[in-house]
Amino acid sequence: MTDHAPNEARVIPLRPGPAASGPPAPPAAAPREPLWRHLVGDVLRKERQAQERTLKDVADAARISMPYLSEVERGRKEASSEVLAAAAGALGLGLGDLLARTHAELVRVTSHRSAVPARSVRNGSMRHGSVRNGSAHGGLCLAA
Numbered sequence: 001m002t003d004h005a006p007n008e009a010r011v012i013p014l015r016p017g018p019a020a021s022g023p024p025a026p027p028a029a030a031p032r033e034p035l036w037r038h039l040v041g042d043v044l045r046k047e048r049q050a051q052e053r054t055l056k057d058v059a060d061a062a063r064i065s066m067p068y069l070s071e072v073e074r075g076r077k078e079a080s081s082e083v084l085a086a087a088a089g090a091l092g093l094g095l096g097d098l099l100a101r102t103h104a105e106l107v108r109v110t111s112h113r114s115a116v117p118a119r120s121v122r123n124g125s126m127r128h129g130s131v132r133n134g135s136a137h138g139g140l141c142l143a144a
Contacts, residue, residue: 034109036102038075040084043101045073047091061090 048058055073059066064083071077072087079087081095088098 034106035075036106037072037078039102039105039109040079040098041073041075043098043105044069044087044091047093047101048073051091053091058087058090062086 048055055070056066059069062069062083064086068077068083069087072079072083084098085095088095093101
């Protein structure tokens with residue numbers, strides 16, 4: 001008899017395991033900016049719930065379908081300015097109120113990120129975290 005080891009299958013891994021050395025893993029992707037439709041939907045839902053009103057009640061008052069209002073609240077539909085005005089009106093808000101609250105929500109959600117350098121109004125130089133036009137977002141203004 002010979003001293004040879006029995007035939008064994010040789011396994012070649014397709015991906016290196018955690019212990020394998022290789023190029024470093026890419027850094028985690030930066031958090032994405034929230035979508036406007038998600039923020040608007042959150043504001044509408046919070047206001048409706050604060051008023052202790054049902055989805056059906058608000059949809060009927062706004063003269064839009066309940067399933068569509070539900071989709072708007074969940075951020076699945078990009079509602080027109082007419083629909084947003086109707087939903088806001090049904091909640092006793094003006095369109096400007098809805099947009100202002102949505103902007104405030106955007107600021108709240110994104111405030112945990114590091115300040116983005118903004119241009120100084122005086123000399124055009126970059127200053128970290130400067131405020132222009134009363135907004136930390138460089139005078140962000142959205143219109144529907």
